[in-house]
Amino acid sequence: MGYKNILIEIKDAILYAKLNRPKQLNALNKEVFSEIKHLFTNIAVKDEVKSVIITGSGEKAFAAGADIKEFADFNIEQGKALASNGQKIFKIIETFNKPVVAAINGFALGGGLELAMACHIRLASTNARFGQPEVSLGVTPGYAGTQRLTQLIGKGKSIELLMTGAMINAEEAQRLGLVNYVVSQDDLIGKSEKLLKTIMKQSPIAVAGVIQCIDAYFTEGVDGFKSEIEEFGKCFGTEDFKEGTNAFMNKRKAIFTGK
């Protein structure tokens, strides 16, 4: 599949996915969603890929939301189907077994912020702006914004942002715990790479276990503590575990193979 709306590159085991509709501030249309889905189910799963960075092209936007022009005349059923499809795709990212970073280089609004929140870690450039302006369009968020924003920053501030539709800047987003780091636009990808390189030195099996256990914490009907016991136990059957402990005892750096 050739992507029309996402530029991709694999370099040093990192898959770079750049949303590429700069004239529409990288608004997420249906095509973008199916390309994201394809990317995570066909490219990011390849052995040569160890982590993913999602960013936006241009200097202005990560993604300024779902493409408003596309859903303007939807009916109730179409609205539900669109939200359900979008939520499923973002869940693929959230539960992806390799680290996914959102490098937020500008506006992350509505669906754009929802995409960023589905990623495991968020970094922002100083010019980034965040918000869920859906109420100003007469809708509630549809791609899990009410859920993930509340999980990330807590009910008090989340309900305010969701009800006002107000935008916040990068500094405020960091203060609230919505983003991990704020750096200049020039340093955004470099800082994301640095973080991923640290993660990629660890056991990929253990890192995948962390992702799964944290997802379990937020999944209804799943006991996160039990998930942790399972993941912890599984590690004892891996070569990575043997390598990690052996390296420690021999005072050398571990080289993990993900087996």
Ligand code: DAK
């Ligand atoms: N969709 C489509 N086009 C967009 C867009 C968007 N979300 N955001 C910006 N653009 C386009 C503009 O229309 C403009 O195109 P032209 O008029 O030049 O053709 C171009 O990008 C540049 O935008 P501006 O000229 O407006 O740029 P400014 O710097 O003046 O303003 C802005 C930047 C980000 C403040 C402004 O563009 C803006 O307010 N954009 C809209 C932000 C927004 O409300 N985003 C949508 C959030 S709501 C649903 C599921 C999910 C959703 C809805 C329904 N269903 C299940 C049915 C989710 C909704 C959202 O994401």
